[in-house]
Amino acid sequence: MKPLLDINRLNIDYQSNKKEFNIIKDINIQIDEKMKYGIVGESGSGKSLTSLAILNLLPDALKVDQGHIKLNTDSTKDLITLSKKEMRKIRGNDIAMIFQEPMTALDPVYTIEYQLLEVLKIHKNYSKKEMHQKGLDMLNKVGISRSEQIMKAYPHELSGGMRQRVMIAMALICEPKLLIADEPTTALDVTIQAQILDLMNDLSESHHTAILMITHDLGVILETCERVAVMYAGQIVEESTVENIFEEAAHPYTKGLLSSIQSLGERSNELYSIPGNVPTPDNYQELGCRFATRCPFAMDKCYEQEPPMFEVQDDHASKCWLHVEEAQDDERRTSRAGS
Amino acid sequence: MKDFTQRLIEDKVGLIGFIGIFIVVLLAIFAPLIAPYEPDEMFTNHVMEGPSSQFLFGTDEFGRDIFSRIVYGAQVSLQVGLIAVSIGAIGGLIFGLISGYFQGKLDQVIMRIMDVFFAFPDILLALTIVAVLGPSLTNTMIAIGIVFMPVFTRLVRSAVMTVKENEYITNAQAIGVRPSMIIIKHIIPNIMAPFIVQITLALSGAILTEAALSFLGLGVQPPDPSWGMMLNDARAYMEFGPWTILFPAAAIVFTIFCFNLLGDSLRDLLDPKLKQ
Numbered sequence: 001m002k003p004l005l006d007i008n009r010l011n012i013d014y015q016s017n018k019k020e021f022n023i024i025k026d027i028n029i030q031i032d033e034k035m036k037y038g039i040v041g042e043s044g045s046g047k048s049l050t051s052l053a054i055l056n057l058l059p060d061a062l063k064v065d066q067g068h069i070k071l072n073t074d075s076t077k078d079l080i081t082l083s084k085k086e087m088r089k090i091r092g093n094d095i096a097m098i099f100q101e102p103m104t105a106l107d108p109v110y111t112i113e114y115q116l117l118e119v120l121k122i123h124k125n126y127s128k129k130e131m132h133q134k135g136l137d138m139l140n141k142v143g144i145s146r147s148e149q150i151m152k153a154y155p156h157e158l159s160g161g162m163r164q165r166v167m168i169a170m171a172l173i174c175e176p177k178l179l180i181a182d183e184p185t186t187a188l189d190v191t192i193q194a195q196i197l198d199l200m201n202d203l204s205e206s207h208h209t210a211i212l213m214i215t216h217d218l219g220v221i222l223e224t225c226e227r228v229a230v231m232y233a234g235q236i237v238e239e240s241t242v243e244n245i246f247e248e249a250a251h252p253y254t255k256g257l258l259s260s261i262q263s264l265g266e267r268s269n270e271l272y273s274i275p276g277n278v279p280t281p282d283n284y285q286e287l288g289c290r291f292a293t294r295c296p297f298a299m300d301k302c303y304e305q306e307p308p309m310f311e312v313q314d315d316h317a318s319k320c321w322l323h324v325e326e327a328q329d330d331e332r333r334t335s336r337a338g339s
Numbered sequence: 340m341k342d343f344t345q346r347l348i349e350d351k352v353g354l355i356g357f358i359g360i361f362i363v364v365l366l367a368i369f370a371p372l373i374a375p376y377e378p379d380e381m382f383t384n385h386v387m388e389g390p391s392s393q394f395l396f397g398t399d400e401f402g403r404d405i406f407s408r409i410v411y412g413a414q415v416s417l418q419v420g421l422i423a424v425s426i427g428a429i430g431g432l433i434f435g436l437i438s439g440y441f442q443g444k445l446d447q448v449i450m451r452i453m454d455v456f457f458a459f460p461d462i463l464l465a466l467t468i469v470a471v472l473g474p475s476l477t478n479t480m481i482a483i484g485i486v487f488m489p490v491f492t493r494l495v496r497s498a499v500m501t502v503k504e505n506e507y508i509t510n511a512q513a514i515g516v517r518p519s520m521i522i523i524k525h526i527i528p529n530i531m532a533p534f535i536v537q538i539t540l541a542l543s544g545a546i547l548t549e550a551a552l553s554f555l556g557l558g559v560q561p562p563d564p565s566w567g568m569m570l571n572d573a574r575a576y577m578e579f580g581p582w583t584i585l586f587p588a589a590a591i592v593f594t595i596f597c598f599n600l601l602g603d604s605l606r607d608l609l610d611p612k613l614k615q
Binding site for chain 1: 442443505506507509510511512513514515516517525528529
């Protein structure tokens, strides 16, 4: 079966009159129908850009250099080459998006009703009454109880959690196949975060919607996703099921991320942090591994040659020379033992 | 809309402004019915007379009734204010939206042209335009409109650039709204507050600029009454007959004041965050 969304060797470049450099390099992601897929990484790792590229909403200075983003619904469409008009039919209808800041993601001059139904007006042919009813149903589904009243409210009258619920209602009202959630809980209180994540989980199941969850919070990934890609400096460094990543992280960066999580009740004097900062795109290493400068295990090779995506186990790939070395060591040992 | 009128009624200050402008508009529309005399009718026996029951606001150096001239002058002032500001505001809105939303080279071209207009003092630019087009009321309005356009363009452009960065614009794109609809439905309503305030400021500015142009003989042609021209005519007689300058000036101040009051409360009314 073809995956619902197939991102294949996606490259995004920054282009201006003065300079040109690569930002996103060789991203491969396959999301099946109803799958919950997570992308995790630090700020500036390119996870949001990847999601914007799916909807063809990249800022003007950024260009998709090569690669495909294929959407398989009734027919297969390459979202990169689609005309603007065709693309608009997909946005909101087949693929919907939830943004990070519920405070600014709703237009302050319109009521919730107007904004909730705007997407229906564009994509579906319902009568006014039907639309109103749909809106009410959707608000009920996202756990808003006084839906009649909320429909007439303006965004500033709602709390952050309520707004994010409205955003989810807006995103799901056309029953999209894929929901992209770009840090949907970052701006919310921890207690509300859990509620919103539960809600998204429930709704994606009842609406048969796949979710692409973009976050910097490994906890969110653990709670919601089945598969996860770890991004660093515009590349995927490790990709596997959530269990594999949390239990048998292979890439030094992923290990670093995992050890920087603090769990409740654990006492330590110092928080672990990966030394250094995420390089800015114009400082990415031309050759070799982009993580090498911060990696505790970096070898000479890491600065000279880009590591391949290596299958460390079934369905678990990691972009690091260590695995290749280990594999070679193993081979040598077995061959020595054999001779 | 019903909601809007009700809130306007509740807002006392805005209501005062609204009623004031309404009065001026009535004066302008029903000038022939309200004014006791023709604006250019001269009473040679009553030159430079102070306010009396016969001449409510007194008479000027030609014995013309100042009250009648003010009533008729409301037509000119409102016309100039509204039409000139409309030209400037609509032009500025279009250029500002194009500049701010699409940016790039077109933005550069538009803004540099506006900078050229900006470089001239208002009155000099208006003077030049009227001199080229020929002195008449219509050309005065066009000239004032062009003079105000750069201010509106800059204002709209910067407001658009701020609004454009909001996530609700990205969100609108992400649900498949066409760019033209994004501009009309999401950007324009969100830049209305500063835009309306600028309009009210420009209205008073337009009335004053018209007065200045009329003074220089390039605006309304005598004997047609215009508040600005009356003011300027009266300058020479200020010492003998303060009423000749007092009443036209009061008319200008009253109108501008009402426009400003209304503009101020409109801005609040149009801001949904202040809705109760």
